[in-house]
Amino acid sequence: MKFMSPLVCCFLERVILILKSIFEYSDDRGNRIVYEGATMEGKITVNFRGINNTLKVGQGNHFDFFSALFDCDNGLIEIGNSYCGLSLSAFIRVGQDSSVEIGDDSSSTSMVNISAAEGSTVRLGNKVTMRSSNYILSDDSHPIFSVLDGSRVNSSRDIHIDDNVFLADGVAVLGGSFVGKNSLLSRNTVVKRTIPNNCLVSGSPAKIVAKNVSWENTVLLK
Numbered sequence: 001m002k003f004m005s006p007l008v009c010c011f012l013e014r015v016i017l018i019l020k021s022i023f024e025y026s027d028d029r030g031n032r033i034v035y036e037g038a039t040m041e042g043k044i045t046v047n048f049r050g051i052n053n054t055l056k057v058g059q060g061n062h063f064d065f066f067s068a069l070f071d072c073d074n075g076l077i078e079i080g081n082s083y084c085g086l087s088l089s090a091f092i093r094v095g096q097d098s099s100v101e102i103g104d105d106s107s108s109t110s111m112v113n114i115s116a117a118e119g120s121t122v123r124l125g126n127k128v129t130m131r132s133s134n135y136i137l138s139d140d141s142h143p144i145f146s147v148l149d150g151s152r153v154n155s156s157r158d159i160h161i162d163d164n165v166f167l168a169d170g171v172a173v174l175g176g177s178f179v180g181k182n183s184l185l186s187r188n189t190v191v192k193r194t195i196p197n198n199c200l201v202s203g204s205p206a207k208i209v210a211k212n213v214s215w216e217n218t219v220l221l222k
Contacts, residue, residue, distance in 0.1 A: 017048040022057055031070070033057070050075070058082065058104070065089040065111060072096035080104035080126070090114060103128065103163070115139055118156035120175065125163035129217055135172040136161070166215055182214040
Protein backbone atom coordinates (compact mmCIF):
# COMPACT_ATOMS: atom_id res chain seq x y z
CA MET A 1 0.00 0.00 0.00
CA LYS A 2 1.36 3.37 -1.02
CA PHE A 3 1.28 6.03 1.70
CA MET A 4 1.35 9.77 1.13
CA SER A 5 0.92 12.27 3.95
CA PRO A 6 -2.28 14.31 3.65
CA LEU A 7 -2.56 17.99 4.44
CA VAL A 8 -4.02 18.11 7.96
CA CYS A 9 -5.84 21.12 9.40
CA CYS A 10 -8.58 21.85 11.92
CA PHE A 11 -11.82 23.78 11.48
CA LEU A 12 -14.46 24.15 14.19
CA GLU A 13 -12.70 21.41 16.17
CA ARG A 14 -12.93 18.91 13.29
CA VAL A 15 -9.82 17.38 11.77
CA ILE A 16 -9.71 17.86 8.00
CA LEU A 17 -7.55 15.63 5.82
CA ILE A 18 -6.89 16.81 2.27
CA LEU A 19 -5.33 14.62 -0.42
CA LYS A 20 -4.27 15.94 -3.82
CA SER A 21 -4.12 12.61 -5.66
CA ILE A 22 -5.88 9.23 -5.78
CA PHE A 23 -4.02 6.16 -4.55
CA GLU A 24 -4.62 3.24 -2.16
CA TYR A 25 -4.98 4.98 1.20
CA SER A 26 -6.18 4.46 4.76
CA ASP A 27 -5.79 6.36 8.02
CA ASP A 28 -6.40 5.90 11.74
CA ARG A 29 -9.78 7.66 11.49
CA GLY A 30 -11.21 4.92 9.29
CA ASN A 31 -11.08 6.96 6.08
CA ARG A 32 -9.84 5.13 3.02
CA ILE A 33 -9.42 5.17 -0.72
CA VAL A 34 -9.89 1.84 -2.49
CA TYR A 35 -8.06 1.96 -5.80
CA GLU A 36 -5.74 -0.35 -7.72
CA GLY A 37 -3.50 1.32 -10.25
CA ALA A 38 -0.97 4.07 -10.80
CA THR A 39 -1.44 7.19 -8.69
CA MET A 40 -3.90 9.58 -10.31
CA GLU A 41 -2.71 13.17 -10.16
CA GLY A 42 -3.81 16.49 -11.62
CA LYS A 43 -6.80 18.62 -10.61
CA ILE A 44 -7.80 16.24 -7.83
CA THR A 45 -8.86 16.88 -4.23
CA VAL A 46 -10.14 14.35 -1.71
CA ASN A 47 -11.32 16.03 1.49
CA PHE A 48 -12.06 13.93 4.59
CA ARG A 49 -13.78 15.96 7.32
CA GLY A 50 -15.11 13.03 9.33
CA ILE A 51 -14.49 9.36 10.07
CA ASN A 52 -15.20 6.02 8.36
CA ASN A 53 -15.56 7.49 4.88
CA THR A 54 -14.69 5.56 1.71
CA LEU A 55 -13.83 6.54 -1.85
CA LYS A 56 -13.81 3.62 -4.32
CA VAL A 57 -12.48 4.21 -7.82
CA GLY A 58 -12.62 1.55 -10.53
CA GLN A 59 -10.14 0.82 -13.28
CA GLY A 60 -9.53 2.95 -16.37
CA ASN A 61 -10.92 6.21 -15.05
CA HIS A 62 -9.67 9.59 -16.22
CA PHE A 63 -10.61 12.76 -14.33
CA ASP A 64 -10.17 16.18 -15.96
CA PHE A 65 -11.23 17.61 -12.60
CA PHE A 66 -12.32 15.71 -9.52
CA SER A 67 -13.20 16.89 -6.03
CA ALA A 68 -14.63 14.57 -3.37
CA LEU A 69 -15.86 16.17 -0.15
CA PHE A 70 -16.77 13.93 2.78
CA ASP A 71 -18.50 16.42 5.07
CA CYS A 72 -19.38 14.06 7.95
CA ASP A 73 -19.07 10.37 8.85
CA ASN A 74 -19.82 7.03 7.16
CA GLY A 75 -19.96 8.42 3.64
CA LEU A 76 -19.36 6.49 0.42
CA ILE A 77 -18.40 7.60 -3.08
CA GLU A 78 -18.08 4.73 -5.54
CA ILE A 79 -17.14 5.14 -9.20
CA GLY A 80 -17.24 2.12 -11.48
CA ASN A 81 -14.84 1.05 -14.20
CA SER A 82 -14.25 2.98 -17.41
CA TYR A 83 -13.78 0.72 -20.41
CA CYS A 84 -14.33 3.29 -23.17
CA GLY A 85 -11.78 5.97 -22.24
CA LEU A 86 -14.27 8.79 -21.58
CA SER A 87 -13.56 11.26 -18.78
CA LEU A 88 -15.49 12.47 -15.76
CA SER A 89 -15.27 15.95 -14.23
CA ALA A 90 -17.19 16.28 -10.99
CA PHE A 91 -17.58 17.89 -7.62
CA ILE A 92 -19.12 15.24 -5.36
CA ARG A 93 -20.20 15.95 -1.80
CA VAL A 94 -21.56 13.37 0.66
CA GLY A 95 -22.96 14.04 4.12
CA GLN A 96 -23.70 11.87 7.14
CA ASP A 97 -24.41 8.20 6.26
CA SER A 98 -24.86 9.18 2.61
CA SER A 99 -23.58 7.75 -0.65
CA VAL A 100 -22.99 8.55 -4.30
CA GLU A 101 -22.67 5.52 -6.59
CA ILE A 102 -21.73 5.91 -10.26
CA GLY A 103 -21.76 2.92 -12.61
CA ASP A 104 -19.37 1.80 -15.34
CA ASP A 105 -18.57 4.05 -18.32
CA SER A 106 -20.45 7.08 -17.00
CA SER A 107 -18.93 10.37 -18.12
CA SER A 108 -19.29 14.13 -18.39
CA THR A 109 -18.22 16.70 -20.95
CA SER A 110 -17.28 19.19 -18.22
CA MET A 111 -18.00 19.91 -14.56
CA VAL A 112 -21.05 18.34 -12.89
CA ASN A 113 -22.17 18.73 -9.28
CA ILE A 114 -23.50 15.79 -7.26
CA SER A 115 -24.62 15.94 -3.62
CA ALA A 116 -26.10 13.41 -1.18
CA ALA A 117 -26.91 14.30 2.43
CA GLU A 118 -28.84 13.16 5.51
CA GLY A 119 -28.57 9.44 4.82
CA SER A 120 -29.66 9.66 1.18
CA THR A 121 -28.25 7.86 -1.85
CA VAL A 122 -27.60 9.20 -5.33
CA ARG A 123 -27.20 6.30 -7.76
CA LEU A 124 -26.22 6.59 -11.42
CA GLY A 125 -26.28 3.49 -13.59
CA ASN A 126 -23.93 2.42 -16.35
CA LYS A 127 -23.23 4.63 -19.38
CA VAL A 128 -24.90 7.74 -17.98
CA THR A 129 -23.73 10.65 -20.14
CA MET A 130 -23.66 14.14 -18.64
CA ARG A 131 -22.84 17.34 -20.48
CA SER A 132 -21.97 20.51 -18.53
CA SER A 133 -23.43 22.42 -15.58
CA ASN A 134 -25.49 19.42 -14.48
CA TYR A 135 -26.73 19.33 -10.88
CA ILE A 136 -27.79 16.08 -9.24
CA LEU A 137 -28.81 17.00 -5.71
CA SER A 138 -30.63 14.92 -3.11
CA ASP A 139 -30.68 17.94 -0.78
CA ASP A 140 -31.28 21.71 -0.92
CA SER A 141 -28.05 22.58 0.95
CA HIS A 142 -30.05 24.25 3.75
CA PRO A 143 -33.05 23.10 5.83
CA ILE A 144 -36.39 24.85 5.28
CA PHE A 145 -39.04 24.86 8.02
CA SER A 146 -42.72 25.70 8.21
CA VAL A 147 -43.35 28.91 10.17
CA LEU A 148 -46.67 27.45 11.32
CA ASP A 149 -45.51 24.35 13.18
CA GLY A 150 -41.72 24.24 12.77
CA SER A 151 -41.80 21.05 10.72
CA ARG A 152 -39.12 20.37 8.12
CA VAL A 153 -40.41 20.73 4.56
CA ASN A 154 -37.37 19.75 2.46
CA SER A 155 -35.86 16.52 3.76
CA SER A 156 -33.21 14.93 1.53
CA ARG A 157 -34.47 12.16 -0.78
CA ASP A 158 -32.79 9.46 -2.89
CA ILE A 159 -32.11 9.85 -6.60
CA HIS A 160 -31.80 7.02 -9.12
CA ILE A 161 -30.72 7.62 -12.72
CA ASP A 162 -30.76 4.33 -14.61
CA ASP A 163 -28.50 3.04 -17.41
CA ASN A 164 -27.81 4.92 -20.66
CA VAL A 165 -29.49 8.19 -19.67
CA PHE A 166 -28.43 11.47 -21.36
CA LEU A 167 -28.34 14.77 -19.45
CA ALA A 168 -27.96 17.81 -21.72
CA ASP A 169 -26.39 21.12 -20.65
CA GLY A 170 -27.89 22.73 -17.55
CA VAL A 171 -30.04 19.79 -16.44
CA ALA A 172 -30.90 19.55 -12.74
CA VAL A 173 -32.12 16.31 -11.15
CA LEU A 174 -33.48 16.88 -7.64
CA GLY A 175 -34.26 14.73 -4.61
CA GLY A 176 -36.92 12.06 -5.05
CA SER A 177 -36.32 11.66 -8.79
CA PHE A 178 -36.15 8.42 -10.75
CA VAL A 179 -35.07 8.49 -14.41
CA GLY A 180 -35.58 5.28 -16.38
CA LYS A 181 -33.25 3.60 -18.86
CA ASN A 182 -32.43 5.20 -22.22
CA SER A 183 -34.23 8.45 -21.42
CA LEU A 184 -33.00 11.89 -22.54
CA LEU A 185 -33.24 15.11 -20.52
CA SER A 186 -33.21 18.21 -22.74
CA ARG A 187 -31.20 21.37 -22.04
CA ASN A 188 -32.07 23.17 -18.76
CA THR A 189 -34.67 20.58 -17.76
CA VAL A 190 -35.45 20.39 -14.03
CA VAL A 191 -36.54 16.93 -12.85
CA LYS A 192 -38.24 16.18 -9.54
CA ARG A 193 -40.43 13.23 -10.46
CA THR A 194 -40.40 9.72 -11.94
CA ILE A 195 -39.47 9.47 -15.63
CA PRO A 196 -40.18 6.08 -17.28
CA ASN A 197 -37.78 4.27 -19.59
CA ASN A 198 -37.25 5.58 -23.15
CA CYS A 199 -38.65 9.08 -22.76
CA LEU A 200 -37.60 12.49 -24.07
CA VAL A 201 -38.12 15.09 -21.35
CA SER A 202 -38.02 18.88 -21.43
CA GLY A 203 -38.93 21.90 -19.34
CA SER A 204 -39.02 23.23 -15.80
CA PRO A 205 -40.77 21.41 -14.30
CA ALA A 206 -39.95 18.42 -16.48
CA LYS A 207 -42.59 17.17 -18.90
CA ILE A 208 -42.49 14.11 -21.14
CA VAL A 209 -42.56 15.28 -24.78
CA ALA A 210 -41.95 11.91 -26.47
CA LYS A 211 -42.18 8.23 -25.49
CA ASN A 212 -40.67 5.03 -26.89
CA VAL A 213 -37.41 6.72 -27.93
CA SER A 214 -33.76 5.86 -27.39
CA TRP A 215 -30.39 7.32 -28.35
CA GLU A 216 -26.78 6.44 -29.19
CA ASN A 217 -23.64 8.03 -27.78
CA THR A 218 -22.24 8.96 -31.18
CA VAL A 219 -21.52 12.43 -32.58
CA LEU A 220 -23.29 13.62 -35.71
CA LEU A 221 -20.60 14.74 -38.16
CA LYS A 222 -22.67 15.44 -41.25
